[in-house]
Amino acid sequence: MKRSKPALLEAVAILLLSGNAWAATYHVAQTTGASDANPGTATSPMLTIQAGVNKAQAGDTVLIHTGTYRESVKAANSGTAQAGILISTAGDGEVTLSGADVVPASQWVGVPGSQPIWQHTPWTYQGVTHPSDQPLVGRTEQVIADGNLLQQVLVMNQMTAGTFYADPVTAKALYIWLTAGDSPASHTIETSLRKSLLSLTGSYIVVSGLHFIYGTNPAQSSVLDVEGSNNVAQDCIVEWTNGCGAGLGGSNNTMLRLISRFNGQQGLGSSQSTQNLMEDCTLQGNNVKGFPTGWEAGGMKVSGSRQFHILRCLAIQNNGNGFWWDVDDQDGVIEQSYAADNLSGIMVEISENITVQNNLCIRNGLTDTSGANWGDAGIKLGEAMSCTVQHNVTVNNRTGIEVRQQGVRTVTNAPGKEFYSDALVFDQNISAFNTVWQWALYGDNGFWGGSGSPLSEPDLDLLNPDLRHWKSTGDLYYPTGSGEGLILWGAGWRPNHVVYSDLPTFLAAHNLEQGSLESDPLFLNWQAGNFDLSPASPAIGIGSGFTEQPVLPGQTTAKSGRQPRRP
Numbered sequence: 001m002k003r004s005k006p007a008l009l010e011a012v013a014i015l016l017l018s019g020n021a022w023a024a025t026y027h028v029a030q031t032t033g034a035s036d037a038n039p040g041t042a043t044s045p046m047l048t049i050q051a052g053v054n055k056a057q058a059g060d061t062v063l064i065h066t067g068t069y070r071e072s073v074k075a076a077n078s079g080t081a082q083a084g085i086l087i088s089t090a091g092d093g094e095v096t097l098s099g100a101d102v103v104p105a106s107q108w109v110g111v112p113g114s115q116p117i118w119q120h121t122p123w124t125y126q127g128v129t130h131p132s133d134q135p136l137v138g139r140t141e142q143v144i145a146d147g148n149l150l151q152q153v154l155v156m157n158q159m160t161a162g163t164f165y166a167d168p169v170t171a172k173a174l175y176i177w178l179t180a181g182d183s184p185a186s187h188t189i190e191t192s193l194r195k196s197l198l199s200l201t202g203s204y205i206v207v208s209g210l211h212f213i214y215g216t217n218p219a220q221s222s223v224l225d226v227e228g229s230n231n232v233a234q235d236c237i238v239e240w241t242n243g244c245g246a247g248l249g250g251s252n253n254t255m256l257r258l259i260s261r262f263n264g265q266q267g268l269g270s271s272q273s274t275q276n277l278m279e280d281c282t283l284q285g286n287n288v289k290g291f292p293t294g295w296e297a298g299g300m301k302v303s304g305s306r307q308f309h310i311l312r313c314l315a316i317q318n319n320g321n322g323f324w325w326d327v328d329d330q331d332g333v334i335e336q337s338y339a340a341d342n343l344s345g346i347m348v349e350i351s352e353n354i355t356v357q358n359n360l361c362i363r364n365g366l367t368d369t370s371g372a373n374w375g376d377a378g379i380k381l382g383e384a385m386s387c388t389v390q391h392n393v394t395v396n397n398r399t400g401i402e403v404r405q406q407g408v409r410t411v412t413n414a415p416g417k418e419f420y421s422d423a424l425v426f427d428q429n430i431s432a433f434n435t436v437w438q439w440a441l442y443g444d445n446g447f448w449g450g451s452g453s454p455l456s457e458p459d460l461d462l463l464n465p466d467l468r469h470w471k472s473t474g475d476l477y478y479p480t481g482s483g484e485g486l487i488l489w490g491a492g493w494r495p496n497h498v499v500y501s502d503l504p505t506f507l508a509a510h511n512l513e514q515g516s517l518e519s520d521p522l523f524l525n526w527q528a529g530n531f532d533l534s535p536a537s538p539a540i541g542i543g544s545g546f547t548e549q550p551v552l553p554g555q556t557t558a559k560s561g562r563q564p565r566r567p
Contacts, residue, residue, distance in 0.1 A: 023059035023083070026052040027090065030067040049073045049087075049097070059083030064210070066093025070101055072194045079204035081230070089209040097197040099215035099223060099241070100144055100190035108176075108184040116181035117159060123166065123174035125193060130218040137289050140216045140242050141166050142192035145178055149240065192216040192242065197223040200231045207233045215241040219265040219291060222247030232256060244269045245286070248276050255281050264289040266320065268300040275307045280551070287319035293343055296326075303327045304413065310334040312551040321347040322364065325354055328411045333357070336550040339364060344376040345397065350409045350419045352385040356392060360531060360550045365398030366435065377402035378434070383409045383419045390427040391547050395526055400431030400477075402440040423469045428544040430521050432478035439477065440488040442497070475516040476544045477503065486518065515542055 026040035028049050036051035038044040045065065046052050050073050052062040058079040064087070079085040089095045108118045127140035136154055143150045143164040150164045159165055162179040178187060195217040198207065205228070215223035224238050225247040234256035238245035245260035245267050251274040258281040260267035267283035270276065283299035291297035298320020302308050304327060314337065315322025322339035325332055329351035337359045339345030345361035348354045356379060365376030378394030381387060382404040394400035409419040431438040479486050487506050490497030500506040503518040521544075522537040524530045529552065539545045 023057070024055075025061045025063060026055050027063050027065065028052045028069075029065035029090075030069070031065070053077070053087060056085045056087070058085065058204070061086045061088065063088060063090040064095045065090045066095060068096045068098050070098050070194075072099075072196045073097070073198045074196075075198065075200045075205055075207075076202050077205075078202035078228070081204060084204040084206055085202070087205065087207045087210075094211055095209065096211040096213060097223075098190075098213050099194040099197055099217075100142065100192045100213075103184075103189045103191055105183075105185040105187075105189075108189070110183075111175065116161075116183075117156075117175050117177050118184055119171075120174045120176075122172045124168045124172055125166070125191075125216075126168040127166070127216060128218050130220070131292075131295065134291065137291055138219060140192075140195075140218050142214055142216060142242055143174070143176060144190040144192075144214060145176070145184075146187050148179075150176060150178075190214070195221065195223070196225060199225045199227065200233070201228045203229045203231065205231045207231075207236065209235045210237075212236065212238040212245070213240050215243070217241055217243040219243045220269060220296065222269060226250065226253045226255065229253065233258065237261075238267075239263065242289070248278065249273045251275055253277075254279065257281065259284070261285050262288055265291045266297050266300060267315075267318065269296075270300075270302045270305055270308065272304040273302075273306070273308060275309075276305070277309045277311065278313055279311045280313065282314045282316070283318060283322065284314070284316045285318065290319065293320040298342060299323060299339075301326055302329055302332070305329045306331060308332040310337055313337045314551060314553060315339045315342055315345065316553065317341045319343070321345075322361075323347070325349065325351045327351070328414050328417075329354065334359060336548055338550050338552055339378070340553075341366075343368065344380040345378045345394075347380045347382070348384045348387055349382040350384070350411065352387065352419070354384065354387045356387070356389045358390075358546050358548045358550055359392045360546075360552070361392065361394045361397060361400075363396050366396075368398050375399065375436070377440070378431070380404065381421065381424065382406070383421055384424065385419055385421070386423040388425040388427065389429060390425070391429065391545065393430045393531055393545060395430075395433050395523075395531070397434045399437040399440045400434040401426065401429065402437070402442075404442060425470070426472040426475055428474040428542065430476045430539055430545050432476070432521050433480055433526070437485045437488045438479055439475075439486070442488065442491040470512065472512045473514045473516065474542045474544050475513060476521055476539045476542065477516070477518050478520050517542060517544075521545070 027042050027045035029045040034045045034047040036046050040046045049069050053075045056062050107120050111117045111119050129138040131138050153163050153165050156165045159177050163177050165175040192214045197212050212224050217223050222244045223241045226233050227250040229251045232254045238260045239262050242264040244265050245263040248255050248270045254277045256279050261284040263286045267286040287297040299315035299318040299322040301324040321344045322342035324347040326349045330353050332354045335357045339361045341363045345364040361378030364378050368375040375398050377399040378397035380402045405421045487500040507513050519538040521539045522534040524532045
């Protein structure tokens with residue numbers, strides 16, 4: 001499948017290279033004399049980013065000088081394809097938008113008889129709980145001590161060192177117990193008060209080089225939110241927010257070289273978007289709060305999208321799926337990307353016409369405790385239709401490639417439409433050295449004749465390729481023989497499942513895997529991260545493996561940013 005980048009990127013390149021593309025430049029700084037009443041010149045800058053953004057019209061630039069800006073910015077003005085609006089750092093140091101404010105040491109008072117607990121009053125901010133069945137994980141309050149998040153508790157007598165408790169109703173107080181048990185006087189204590197840090201609702205806006213940190217945003221909402229159309233957020237870092245780090249909605253919008261890491265719920269979310277692009281982005285260590293991974297948590301989740309494109313991105317060490325399409329996504333592509341140490345690396349669920357190609361998935365699902373019959377995988381499809389999985393390499397995952405079928409799935413925004421695992425294509429992939437199965441196909445609920453209709457042998461009928469119009473050709477599989485399986489057919493907890501230990505037997509039973517091989521792919525050194533094939537590799541003869549190299553850690557052009565800080 002040929003990829004086509006939004007026309008905006010070409011327009012942005014023209015604008016950035018053209019010396020007279022920007023009509024006016026507005027400076028924002030935190031220096032003495034800075035004021036929103038100023039004209040915004042280099043010598044007489046504005047004080048807030050919002051003031052500069054409000055001034056900017058088509059062709060203008062807003063240059064933000066180094067500092068920490070504690071505000072929630074809304075960019076509603078629009079540029080044009082010939083003259084966009086640029087919001088960028090001025091190049092004299094890091095620019096941070098923070099959702100937290102400092103609480104002065106003088107506002108903390110020791111709780112009599114409860115040392116080392118300290119309280120701040122009045123405290124009336126009441127965080128929401130989302131999802132509602134997660135009374136602690138779903139809360140949105142944040143307290144930061146010297147750059148480290150304290151852990152929240154819901155009852156005061158549960159407090160221990162390194163925790164906080166908020167009581168905005170009865171006592172109207174915020175309580176903290178610092179890790180060292182000492183006074184806040186020698187520490188910097190911040191509390192999050194803003195749900196949004198930058199929201200783009202206009203069009204033809206470029207945001208470049210900003211750092212976003214902290215936020216009281218609930219799950220499924222973002223502190224950096226790109227909506228509108230034909231917008232670009234590039235070279236930005238989003239970290240340590242309570243909910244989702246970045247949002248990519250609207251149409252023809254782009255996230256370029258974004259780093260979104262250590263966010264409470266997930267790195268990036270998207271809903272009901274059209275023709276959006278993620279390129280050279282990194283999603284790392286997200287879902288630090290422990291949101292339910294089967295609901296929405298981890299690297300990223302896309303829902304209701306059309307033509308959502310992921311190119312050369314990294315999903316690493318996320319507590320949840322790395323890349324996830326879920327519920328009525330259509331015509332998406334993920335290519336040349338890398339997913340490692342997540343639950344599942346790439347997940348496509350209740351969606352159709354998604355192409356997964358030239359990706360590397362390693363060490364995903366290894367923490368799965370669901371049992372040996374099924375679980376998380378390098379690449380996983382669930383009730384996905386007309387999807388193509390080709391030229392991928394899945395190595396040392398729990399399962400290499402997996403297909404799930406749990407009955408017909410329906411969605412509210414597409415009445416009458418049914419999703420099930422139909423017309424899937426698996427072509428010239430390499431699945432080797434995975435710890436449980438190289439390929440697993442299982443189902444547990446019948447769907448012929450209607451949702452949930454019972455069948456005497458559901459796990460076999462649900463995966464019948466003659467009924468499903470599946471195709472699998474030119475794939476290479478290799479279990480090492482030290483306990484790994486080859487192919488699981490049917491749910492392992494059902495009596496009708498079959499375990500295949502050799503490819504010819506599977507081929508004869510199901511007429512799949514034409515031209516495929518069971519053989520060592522002969523990577524040059526996959527344990528050291530080298531997945532190039534040796535000249536003697538049998539994969540070369542059947543054309544399996546990459547046709548375009550995926551990005552690897554250290555090769556992405558995303559900037560490294562600050563050192564991560566754990567709560």
